[in-house]
Amino acid sequence: MLFINGELEFQEGKNQNKLRPQDMDKIVRTFDDYREIKRYSKVVSLAEIAGNDDNLNIRRYADTSPPPEIFDxxxxxxxxxxxxxxxxxxxxxxxxxxxxxxxxxxxxxxxxxxxxxxxxxxxxxxxxxxxxxxxxxxxxxxxxxxxxxxxHELDAQVAAAESVMKGYLKELGYE
Known part of the structure; x- marks a missing residue:
């Protein structure tokens, strides 16, 4: 079975999005060639579908979403x-x-x-x-x-700002 996820292939419209000729061509070419394209289409066996509780959600097989963002x-x-x-x-x-x-x-x-x-x-x-x-x-x-x-740079900037502020307060007679 071939799953094609063309959710990112369109032209935004005012009230409704449209498939452009190149989007339709890509879908037809992918179908005719029965081929996999990373993050666009996937050929899946019936056994794999059965292993996924017969879930036919396209994103399960051809997911276009980016991976989770890395926070180091x-x-x-x-x-x-x-x-x-x-x-x-x-x-x-x-x-x-x-x-x-x-x-x-x-x-x-x-x-x-x-x-x-x-x-x-x-x-x-x-x-x-x-x-x-x-x-x-x-x-x-x-x-x-x-x-x-x-x-650490922010901490240093805050410390420097505090030092300047203390200097101003001292000049004004507040300690």
Missing amino acids: VRAILHGGIPVREVESEYIREEILEDFDAAKVLVRWDEGYFEFKPEIESKEAIPETVGEVDAKVIQQLERWWDKYRVSL
Whole structure:
């Protein structure tokens, strides 16, 4: 049995979404070729369906959803982008595709990357990568927001701000 999950292949409409000619062609080609395409179609035996309590939910066999997001506590505490996240199969195939992450990331240590030193703000990311798909920039910006500033850096910034505030209070006669 062939399951085809075309839920991501459409054009958004005002009141109703539409299948475009290329979407219909992909469905027909996949059906005619009776082939599997990762995160799109899957050939399943009747035994496998029976093993799933005869559940015919398409997503059970051809799931288009992304894997759960990785939260690396070490990276959140100390900074750095986990290598396993950057090199994950989903990120490589669906988001970064042919993009060379070395344009913006350098190896910090064995398990982590960091943004190149010349990238001083999230706004500098699009300038650095040039003309790329918007999803690449979105992923890089997501990593910036998620891992760029560690909790230790925030603690240091809070301590510095408290010190400055205490200085102002002392000048005003409050101790």
